[in-house]
Amino acid sequence: MQTFLISVLTVTLAELGDKTQLLALILAAKYRRPWPICAGIALATLVNHALAGAVGSALAAWLSPSALRWLVALSFFAVAAWSLIPDRADDGEAARGAGRGVLLATIIAFFLAEIGDKTQIATAVLAAQYHPMWQVVAGTTCGMLLADIPAVWLGARFAQRLPLRATRIGAALLFASLAVWILLR
Numbered sequence: 001m002q003t004f005l006i007s008v009l010t011v012t013l014a015e016l017g018d019k020t021q022l023l024a025l026i027l028a029a030k031y032r033r034p035w036p037i038c039a040g041i042a043l044a045t046l047v048n049h050a051l052a053g054a055v056g057s058a059l060a061a062w063l064s065p066s067a068l069r070w071l072v073a074l075s076f077f078a079v080a081a082w083s084l085i086p087d088r089a090d091d092g093e094a095a096r097g098a099g100r101g102v103l104l105a106t107i108i109a110f111f112l113a114e115i116g117d118k119t120q121i122a123t124a125v126l127a128a129q130y131h132p133m134w135q136v137v138a139g140t141t142c143g144m145l146l147a148d149i150p151a152v153w154l155g156a157r158f159a160q161r162l163p164l165r166a167t168r169i170g171a172a173l174l175f176a177s178l179a180v181w182i183l184l185r
Contacts, residue, residue: 049119
């Protein structure tokens with residue numbers, strides 16, 4: 001259960017103000033159909049994070065425990081620094097697949113936007129460090145949904161009231177703390 005909760009918290013904080021959360025706002029404004037948008041986010045995130053978790057688990061099996069500890073800690077420090085950089089979503093991401101229905105457009109746009117994103121990297125790092133992998137993937141997917149579903153349902157008003165700078169700093173501190181904790185334990 002600890003693995004699940006760490007994964008939820010990590011990705012929820014990392015996702016606040018992230019480009020995929022902004023993409024969720026764009027999709028909600030464009031299509032005004034929250035149920036298929038939320039389902040598309042869930043499906044795209046589950047597949048994307050399962051792939052990232054598999055990569056992280058494979059790295060954990062391949063590397064020595066000492067090398068893995070340093071790689072995970074350095075990755076968390078990198079994600080902490082990355083969290084401080086504001087993201088912007090591109091309206092073009094929302095338009096990809098637009099003619100194929102709201103659900104499919106959301107799946108395609110979200111899956112593509114999440115490739116190489118900090119939450120995908122965090123999922124791989126968490127899967128390398130924590131087990132079982134399914135709890136990491138379930139936790140990171142739930143964390144993504146916790147951050148993005150309110151954005152879909154509450155729309156642009158929610159994003160304007162969210163203190164994004166403070167959120168980015170909080171996420172960066174969490175990632176840096178996790179890195180230090182991994183190195184010290």
